[in-house]
Amino acid sequence: MLVKKSLHSLTGKLILTIGSLMVVGSSIFWYFLFKHQEKELIQNSVKYGYSFVEYVKKSTRYGMLTFQGLLIQQTIEAIGSAEGVLRVRVFDSKGKIAYSSDKENVGIILDKHAPVCLGCHSANHHPKDTPTWSISKDRTDFRVLNIVQPIYNEVTCYTSSCHVHPQQQKILGIVEANLSLALLDRSVKRQGIAITIYILIFLFAISLVLCIILWNFVSTPVSLLAEGMKKVAGGDLDYHLDINSRDEMGDLARAFNAMTFDLKKAEDELVEWGHTLEKKVQEKTQAIQRAQAQLIHSEKLASLGRMAAGVAHEINSPLTGIVTFGHLLLKKFPPGTEEYEDVEVIIEQANRCSTIIKGLLGFARASAAEKAPTSINDVLTHSLNIVRNKADFFNIKLATNLDAGLSTVKADPSQLQQVFMNMIMNAADAIEGKGTITISTRNIKDTGNDFIEIEFHDTGPGISDEILEKLFEPFFTTKPVGKGTGLGLAVSHGIIQEHGGKIVVKTKLGGGTSFFVRLPSYKG
Amino acid sequence: MSKGRILVIDDESIVRTSCSRALSPEGYEVVSVQNGSEGLKMLEEGQFDIVLTDLKMPDIDGIEVLSKVKEKWPETEVIIITGYQTVDTAVRSIKLGAFDYVEKPFTPDTLIAAVTNALANRKK
Numbered sequence: 001m002l003v004k005k006s007l008h009s010l011t012g013k014l015i016l017t018i019g020s021l022m023v024v025g026s027s028i029f030w031y032f033l034f035k036h037q038e039k040e041l042i043q044n045s046v047k048y049g050y051s052f053v054e055y056v057k058k059s060t061r062y063g064m065l066t067f068q069g070l071l072i073q074q075t076i077e078a079i080g081s082a083e084g085v086l087r088v089r090v091f092d093s094k095g096k097i098a099y100s101s102d103k104e105n106v107g108i109i110l111d112k113h114a115p116v117c118l119g120c121h122s123a124n125h126h127p128k129d130t131p132t133w134s135i136s137k138d139r140t141d142f143r144v145l146n147i148v149q150p151i152y153n154e155v156t157c158y159t160s161s162c163h164v165h166p167q168q169q170k171i172l173g174i175v176e177a178n179l180s181l182a183l184l185d186r187s188v189k190r191q192g193i194a195i196t197i198y199i200l201i202f203l204f205a206i207s208l209v210l211c212i213i214l215w216n217f218v219s220t221p222v223s224l225l226a227e228g229m230k231k232v233a234g235g236d237l238d239y240h241l242d243i244n245s246r247d248e249m250g251d252l253a254r255a256f257n258a259m260t261f262d263l264k265k266a267e268d269e270l271v272e273w274g275h276t277l278e279k280k281v282q283e284k285t286q287a288i289q290r291a292q293a294q295l296i297h298s299e300k301l302a303s304l305g306r307m308a309a310g311v312a313h314e315i316n317s318p319l320t321g322i323v324t325f326g327h328l329l330l331k332k333f334p335p336g337t338e339e340y341e342d343v344e345v346i347i348e349q350a351n352r353c354s355t356i357i358k359g360l361l362g363f364a365r366a367s368a369a370e371k372a373p374t375s376i377n378d379v380l381t382h383s384l385n386i387v388r389n390k391a392d393f394f395n396i397k398l399a400t401n402l403d404a405g406l407s408t409v410k411a412d413p414s415q416l417q418q419v420f421m422n423m424i425m426n427a428a429d430a431i432e433g434k435g436t437i438t439i440s441t442r443n444i445k446d447t448g449n450d451f452i453e454i455e456f457h458d459t460g461p462g463i464s465d466e467i468l469e470k471l472f473e474p475f476f477t478t479k480p481v482g483k484g485t486g487l488g489l490a491v492s493h494g495i496i497q498e499h500g501g502k503i504v505v506k507t508k509l510g511g512g513t514s515f516f517v518r519l520p521s522y523k524g
Numbered sequence: 525m526s527k528g529r530i531l532v533i534d535d536e537s538i539v540r541t542s543c544s545r546a547l548s549p550e551g552y553e554v555v556s557v558q559n560g561s562e563g564l565k566m567l568e569e570g571q572f573d574i575v576l577t578d579l580k581m582p583d584i585d586g587i588e589v590l591s592k593v594k595e596k597w598p599e600t601e602v603i604i605i606t607g608y609q610t611v612d613t614a615v616r617s618i619k620l621g622a623f624d625y626v627e628k629p630f631t632p633d634t635l636i637a638a639v640t641n642a643l644a645n646r647k648k
Contacts, residue, residue, distance in 0.1 A: 313580055316607025319629035321538035324546050327632045347631075354629050370612075 010222060011214040019207055026199050034192065041184055042145075046133050049147035053175050055079075056088055057151065060099075067162040073099050073106070086144060086178040090151075091116065093173055116148055116176050135181070142182035149175050221249040228256060237264035294497065304474060308360030315357055322350040359487035371499070373522050374411045376441055376452055377402045383420040384439070387428075395433050401440040407452050407521035415495045422488040423456040423515050429479060430460030430513060443521065450521040451501070455514050462509040471505065526553035528573035528643050533563035533589060534605065535581050539628070543576055543605075546632035547639060560584025564592055572600055574642050576626075576635075579606040579613060587616065594621040601642040605630070 056079055063072035072090070080088040080101020090099040095117060096109045112121045115134075134146045151172045158167040165172050221243050231239040237260055243253035326347040333340040380402065387393050427437045438457040443450065463471070470476045472493045477486035489503075496503050501519035530552050532543040540556035547554050555572070557563045560581050567575070575593055579586035590602050604617045607628040614625050623642045626634060 313607045316628035317534075317536035317539050320536075320542050320607075321629075323629040324542035324632050324635075328545055350629060 009219065011211065011219045014214055014218075015207055015210055018210060019203060022203055022206060023199075026202070030195050030199060034188075034195065037191075038188055041188070042135070042181075045145055045179070045181060045184060046147070049133060049145050049177060049179055050149070052085075052179065053147050053149045053177050056090075056175050056177065057149070060090070065156055065160050067160070067164065069099075073103070077101050077103065084180050084183065086138070086180050087176075088178075089116075089176045091174045091176065093169065093171060098173060116146075116174070138180070138182075140182070142180060142185050145179045145181050147177045147179065151175060217245070217247065217249065221245075221253065225252065225256060228260075232260055232263070237267055297494075297497075300474075304360065308357070312357045312361050315353065319350050319354055319357075323347055323354075326350065356485050356487075359485035359491065370412050371410045372413070373408045373524055374413050374416065375406075375408055376411075376416070376454060376519070377404075377406055379413050379416050380420055380439060380441070380454065383417050383424060387421065387424050392428055392433060396428055396431065397436040399436055399438040401438065403441045403443065405443070406441045407443055407450065408524075409452055409499070409519045410522040410524070411499050411519065412495075416499075419492040419495050419517065420454070420456075422492050423517070426488065426515075427456050427458035427460070427513075429484075430458045432460075435459040444518070446518060450523075451518045452521055454517045454519075456517075457512060457514045459512045462511055462513055463505070463507040464509060468505060468507065472503075527551040528639075529553045529555070529571065530574045530576060530639065531563060531566055531572040532556040532576045533558075533560060533581070533586075534576075534578040535559055536578070539578065539605065542632075543635065546635050550636055550639075552639065560586075560589045563589055567593065567597060567600075571597070573646060574639055575600055575602045576605055576639075577602060579604055579617075587613070587620065590617060590620050590622055599646065601646050603638050603642055 056076070059075050059079060060072045063069075063075060076088050076090065076099045079085065085101070088101045089097050089105065091110070092098045094109065095112065095114070097105050097107065100106050110117060112118075115136075132148050136144050136146060138144050151174060153165055153167070153169050153172050157165050157172060158169075224241060224243060228239055228241050239260060241253040241256050243250055245253075326343050329343045330340060330347070333343065380400070384398060384400070388398065424437065424439075431437070436459050438455075440455045440457070442453050442455075444453045445451070467478060472489050473486075474490040475486040476490075477484040493503055496517055496519070499519055501517065504516040504518065505513065506516065507513040527550065530543075530547060532540050532554060534540050534543070534556070535558050537558070540558070544554040544556055555566060557566055560577075561583050563575070563577065564584070566572075575589070577586045577589045584592075586604055586606070590604065593600050593602050598621075601623040602621065603624045603626055604622045605626045605628060606613070617625060623645060624638045626638050
């Protein structure tokens with residue numbers, strides 16, 4: 001399995017291909033080199049063979065000329081006993097073995113077709129072209145070099161006293177030597193084995209080096225890359241490939257890292273975008289909810305206003321009757337009598353009804369404002385002038401801290417005066433007629449826009465959380481029955497909202513209360 | 525001889541009665557009608573020193589009565605009585621020549637004071 005897998009791997013394939021190419025290439029190279037070397041060796045052996053035969057001829061020359069057969073035979077035997085010499089034979093022209101290193105062969109006549117005779121007696125060749133050497137194999141499968149050389153007739157031969165050879169005869173016989181090539185064969189074989197071993201070692205070493213190189217420069221980076229791809233595909237965009245080589249693998253790794261970085265960046269942007277989108281949706285939803293709440297509130301105020309207008313018109317006439325006739329009746333009783341006091345109560349309660357109606361009418365007015373650029377400081381000063389002379393304010397210190405550089409606002413001054421009066425009255429009620437009311441104005445920035453802020457601070461006991469929640473609800477009041485309608489802040493809230501502003505309350509139990517009225521600055 | 529002739533125009537009978545009960549003892553001759561057109565008819569028939577008119581009435585409203593009176597009988601003073609006061613209508617009424625503006629519910633004293641002032645103004 002592992003082998004199969006490694007064969008399919010890039011390294012396996014490369015090693016297999018390069019290995020095969022090297023085996024084939026080096027085999028061809030070594031084969032030809034080996035063959036060439038063998039040929040050289042054979043040629044050298046042949047040269048040696050010729051010298052050997054020449055040596056035989058020269059050694060036996062004297063014996064020939066003096067016709068001493070025994071001497072020749074002994075010489076041949078001596079030469080034939082040398083190492084590497086298998087056999088030396090001398091044939092006469094009739095094909096008879098005249099002398100031989102193997103004494104027993106002497107006297108045997110060989111047929112024309114014997115291999116040794118074939119050189120001259122073959123019909124295919126002219127004797128001149130006949131190769132004078134050949135290679136055969138001995139019984140032990142070693143090669144044998146066979147050298148055949150003719151013995152030519154010479155003057156000294158046919159003039160010799162033995163007169164064995166006539167002058168006309170060209171060739172007197174042949175010398176044949178069989179030289180063993182066993183040494184050469186062994187050497188060649190050993191060399192072959194050595195070369196094969198060297199090639200194998202060389203191939204193994206090359207493969208090992210290749211393996212290491214490929215493993216380090218290809219396999220490891222590729223598997224790292226593959227692992228990286230898997231991780232990135234699995235969503236791990238922080239994965240960083242640690243390949244710093246300057247080759248193509250390094251380039252690939254850098255490209256990969258750049259890609260994951262870009263992907264990560266894109267994903268981060270997307271996530272960030274998603275978050276901001278979510279936030280924006282939330283903000284928008286909140287804004288819509290606020291707008292809706294405001295709309296409902298405004299609608300509530302408007303319908304209250306419409307109802308108030310109708311009610312005011314309908315109720316005020318009967319109240320006129322009650323008040324008028326109450327007063328008429330009052331005149332009929334002397335002051336101090338029970339009847340007088342009863343009628344006073346009737347008139348008082350009718351007046352209370354009238355106050356409630358006036359409060360309700362505030363709603364109707366809140367939605368029909370006539371706005372003009374207005375100086376808030378002027379409106380405040382005017383409001384303060386009205387309250388200053390009231391008996392309720394004799395023990396109250398009214399402090400002002402008005403910003404002379406206050407921006408103007410686009411507003412309905414009479415409506416704002418109503419709001420400010422309400423704030424001042426509430427503050428006066430909170431401090432129960434004793435203490436300080438501080439009114440300050442300033443320019444501020446709210447959510448990036450220019451606003452003006454009017455702060456009504458009192459030194460009263462502060463407002464509890466429970467009350468704070470209901471502060472702006474119509475008909476909610478903490479004042480004793482008959483003193484407050486619970487409409488002042490609701491109407492003020494409606495008016496300020498209508499002017500694009502808001503009322504913020506900051507209070508601390510035992511530490512006084514501040515009402516902040518914020519209105520958008522007018523840049524006309 | 526009465527102190528002055530006063531025409532009260534109001535669709536609410538209680539208001540008419542209230543006016544007449546408050547003013548009659550003071551020596552004024554009070555005539556009451558229940559709508560604008562009747563009021564104008566009465567004005568055609570006899571002279572009045574003061575007209576007390578409601579603003580909101582079914583046929584001809586107070587503002588129209590006021591402008592008609594000021595157009596035909598400029599000597600006659602008009603006092604607006606209303607149960608539904610806005611700055612807007614107040615300003616409009618005064619601009620059109622109303623002498624005063626009385627809010628419902630009023631006390632007899634308030635009404636008498638307004639009428640007395642109006643009459644004094646007329647005699648100047």
